[in-house]
Amino acid sequence: MAKVLAVVEQRDGTLKRVSEEVVSAARKVADGIGGEVDALIIGAAGIGDAAKSLGTFGADRVIAVEAEALSSYNPEGYAEALAERAKAEDYFAVLFAATASGRDLAPRVAAKLDVPMASEATELEVEDGELLITRPVYTGKLFAEVTLEGSPRVVTLRQNVFRPEENPRQATVETVSADVDPTAWKVRVREVRAGSGETLDVAEAPVVVSGGRGLRGPENWGLLEDLAGALGSRCALGASRAVVDAGWRPHGEQVGQTGKTVSPQLYFAVAISGAIQHLAGMRTASTIVAINKDADAPIFKVADYGIVGDAFEVVPRLTEEIRKLKG
Amino acid sequence: MKTAICIKRVPDTEARIRVAGDGTSVDESGLKFVVSPYDEFAVEAALRLKDATGEGETVSISLGGSGAGEQLRATLAMGVDRAIRLDGEGSMDGLAVARALAAELKELGPDLVLCGMKAADDDQQQVGPMLAELLGMPCVTVVSSIEKEGDTLVCHREVEGGTEVVEVDLPAVVTVTKGEHEPRYPSLKGIMAAKKKPLEEKPAEGAESRVKVRRYSEPPPRPEGKVVGEGAEAVPELVRLLREEAKVL
Numbered sequence: 001m002a003k004v005l006a007v008v009e010q011r012d013g014t015l016k017r018v019s020e021e022v023v024s025a026a027r028k029v030a031d032g033i034g035g036e037v038d039a040l041i042i043g044a045a046g047i048g049d050a051a052k053s054l055g056t057f058g059a060d061r062v063i064a065v066e067a068e069a070l071s072s073y074n075p076e077g078y079a080e081a082l083a084e085r086a087k088a089e090d091y092f093a094v095l096f097a098a099t100a101s102g103r104d105l106a107p108r109v110a111a112k113l114d115v116p117m118a119s120e121a122t123e124l125e126v127e128d129g130e131l132l133i134t135r136p137v138y139t140g141k142l143f144a145e146v147t148l149e150g151s152p153r154v155v156t157l158r159q160n161v162f163r164p165e166e167n168p169r170q171a172t173v174e175t176v177s178a179d180v181d182p183t184a185w186k187v188r189v190r191e192v193r194a195g196s197g198e199t200l201d202v203a204e205a206p207v208v209v210s211g212g213r214g215l216r217g218p219e220n221w222g223l224l225e226d227l228a229g230a231l232g233s234r235c236a237l238g239a240s241r242a243v244v245d246a247g248w249r250p251h252g253e254q255v256g257q258t259g260k261t262v263s264p265q266l267y268f269a270v271a272i273s274g275a276i277q278h279l280a281g282m283r284t285a286s287t288i289v290a291i292n293k294d295a296d297a298p299i300f301k302v303a304d305y306g307i308v309g310d311a312f313e314v315v316p317r318l319t320e321e322i323r324k325l326k327g
Numbered sequence: 328m329k330t331a332i333c334i335k336r337v338p339d340t341e342a343r344i345r346v347a348g349d350g351t352s353v354d355e356s357g358l359k360f361v362v363s364p365y366d367e368f369a370v371e372a373a374l375r376l377k378d379a380t381g382e383g384e385t386v387s388i389s390l391g392g393s394g395a396g397e398q399l400r401a402t403l404a405m406g407v408d409r410a411i412r413l414d415g416e417g418s419m420d421g422l423a424v425a426r427a428l429a430a431e432l433k434e435l436g437p438d439l440v441l442c443g444m445k446a447a448d449d450d451q452q453q454v455g456p457m458l459a460e461l462l463g464m465p466c467v468t469v470v471s472s473i474e475k476e477g478d479t480l481v482c483h484r485e486v487e488g489g490t491e492v493v494e495v496d497l498p499a500v501v502t503v504t505k506g507e508h509e510p511r512y513p514s515l516k517g518i519m520a521a522k523k524k525p526l527e528e529k530p531a532e533g534a535e536s537r538v539k540v541r542r543y544s545e546p547p548p549r550p551e552g553k554v555v556g557e558g559a560e561a562v563p564e565l566v567r568l569l570r571e572e573a574k575v576l
Contacts, residue, residue, distance in 0.1 A: 075456075075465075075466065075467075075468075076465065079460075099487065100469065100485070100486040100487050101486075103452045103468070103469075104456065104468045104469075107421060107452065107453040107454075107455075107456040107457045107460075108456045108457070108459070108460050108466070110421075110422060110453070110457065111422060111425070111456070111457040111460035111461060112460060114422075115422075115537075116420045116421070116422050116423070116536075116537040116538045117421065117422070117453060118419075118451075118538065119421075119450070119451035119452055119453060120450060120451070132541070136450065136546075137419075137448060137449055137450055137543070138338070138344045138353075138447075138448055138450070139340075139447070139450060140546060141343070141344045141545075141546075142344055142346065142353070142543050142544065142545060142546070143543065143544050143545075143546055144419070144540050144542075144543050145540070145541045145542050145543075145544070146419065146538050146539060146540050146541065147538075147539045147541065148537065148538060148539075149537040149538075149539060150537055185465075186464075186465035186495060186496040186499070187465045187466070187467060187493055187494075187495045187496075188493065188494050188495075189491055189492070189493050190481070190492040190493065190494055191491075191492045192486075192489055192490070192491050192492075193489055193490045193491075193492065200487075201486075201487035203487070204487055207575075251471070251485075251504070251505045251506060252485055257340045257364075257447060258340065258364045258365070258447070258505065261450075265575055266569070266573075266575040266576075276341060276343070277340055277341070283546065283549065284546075286573075286575070287569070287573045287575050288549075288552070289565065289569070290552075295554070300552065300554065301549075301552075302549050302552070303552045304549070304550075304552045304553075304573065305552060305553060305554075305555050305565055305568055305569070305573075306552060306553070306554040306555065307554070307555055307556060307557070307558070307561045307562070307565060308554055308556075308557045308558075309557050309558040309559065309561065310558070313558060313559045314558065314559050314561075314562060316559075317559040317562040318562050318565070318566070321562050321563060321566045322566065322576065325566060325570065325576060
């Protein structure tokens with residue numbers, strides 16, 4: 001039976017939330033071809049239990065590749081283990097999340113399997129037994145609808161686009177050990193710095209507060225930090241290119257072309273005029289709020305809700321109202 | 328150390344992109360083309376490594392039609408030593424592109440292959456890691472800074488919410504993001520010198536694209552938004568709309 005393989009992720013032994021998105025998307029594809037969903041997780045011993053809950057989102061089987069050397073992401077070890085599993089069955093498609101590791105891993109696996117792949121899909125549809133993949137190109141200025149001539153079809157899925165949907169079944173867990181030799185690896189992670197696991201990246205956060213040059217200087221970012229704080233722990237800060245180029249904020253926060261593409265449920269553009277590169281990077285957000293002094297700023301053309309006004313007056317009030325609401 | 332930099336000719340990132348009449352390609356008329364910005368970061372990274380060690384050769388390579396010669400010249404003007412254009416057409420099939428590049432790179436035998444983390448047109452992040460697989464080299468992606476320590480490179484890698492410090496044995500493929508790689512402007516002297524630097528042209532090893540584009544479309548226009556009001560007085564109404572209408576608070 002044709003199957004779909006959903007490659008899911010863990011961090012420090014805990015299933016990453018994006019896994020639910022990948023399994024939900026895989027379920028839909030599997031239903032389209034009348035097949036089943038295998039969810040594959042790689043990690044230290046016992047990782048299979050962490051993924052058992054994916055039955056809720058439509059996984060028929062969890063395959064856990066367990067090895068101490070694979071407890072955290074390593075490109076060579078993971079690609080090897082994954083390619084082996086992908087070859088073991090007749091998979092119609094292998095789906096990854098377009099996370100840092102998914103983006104790193106999927107092309108290696110595709111190359112090992114000698115199949116073409118599609119990156120950053122925002123829509124999947126099965127039509128006459130073929131997988132139609134919609135994906136943004138030119139940072140979202142256009143969308144391309146593509147098909148892949150090869151099997152399995154390797155696809156990464158943009159985060160926050162495929163919503164987790166419950167479709168419960170009793171997933172079985174199968175544990176396989178991986179025969180890996182870390183001494184042969186040529187890439188070694190020396191250390192992981194900064195708030196990994198604590199600070200949410202702008203590309204994966206469901207709520208983003210971005211600031212532009214209208215904030216006049218890095219010393220005024222406290223304004224946005226307060227707003228982000230009021231919005232809760234799933235909120236991340238973003239920045240326009242002008243702000244990053246001026247050295248006010250790190251490049252990791254840049255939203256738009258040459259920065260990150262984001263699709264949060266809620267996006268605040270504060271004192272950002274809305275250059276085409278910026279709009280391209282955030283226009284797929286579900287709800288966009290713009291706050292800008294200039295009523296003619298292009299950002300208002302894509303915003304669902306706008307306030308024309310000085311960020312220095314509007315944002316503190318907004319923070320206060322949201323705090324009240326979340327009380 | 329011999330460093331190869333893979334570059335791509337892409338439309339200027341400021342440009343509005345339109346679908347051509349056939350629906351399956353992009354209307355290139357009137358478009359200005361540039362070196363994909365991420366590839367410029369890769370060129371900068373290569374030049375910095377050469378500056379730091381004071382030795383080595385840098386070679387830029389592009390798969391593309393004759394127009395791509397212009398972008399290769401631009402890399403020579405930045406300071407790259409020589410360039411190779413693989414005459415052929417790129418496509419959205421990263422593996423086909425990687426295959427064409429790998430055929431040439433096997434001959435060239437570089438110690439380091441640098442790529443932009445992705446191309447600014449197709450936005451895929453495929454070619455670098457695929458090249459590494461085809462060449463049997465290790466690969467580090469999305470790297471913001473590189474330092475050479477003997478036969479290894481120490482790379483800082485941007486991951487969700489942090490930085491990974493990774494070491495990789497040479498020869499290797501590294502894909503580059505901006506980080507410390509703010510690209511230099513070519514000097515007048517550099518531009519003059521570039522005219523005399525070698526730009527070799529060879530037929531690309533053909534591999535047909537197995538990614539079939541059925542159609543391109545413009546993103547659906549976002550529904551007309553509303554300006555809730557002016558100034559801080561509009562905030563309570565905004566919060567009400569976000570909670571009750573958009574249901575996001």
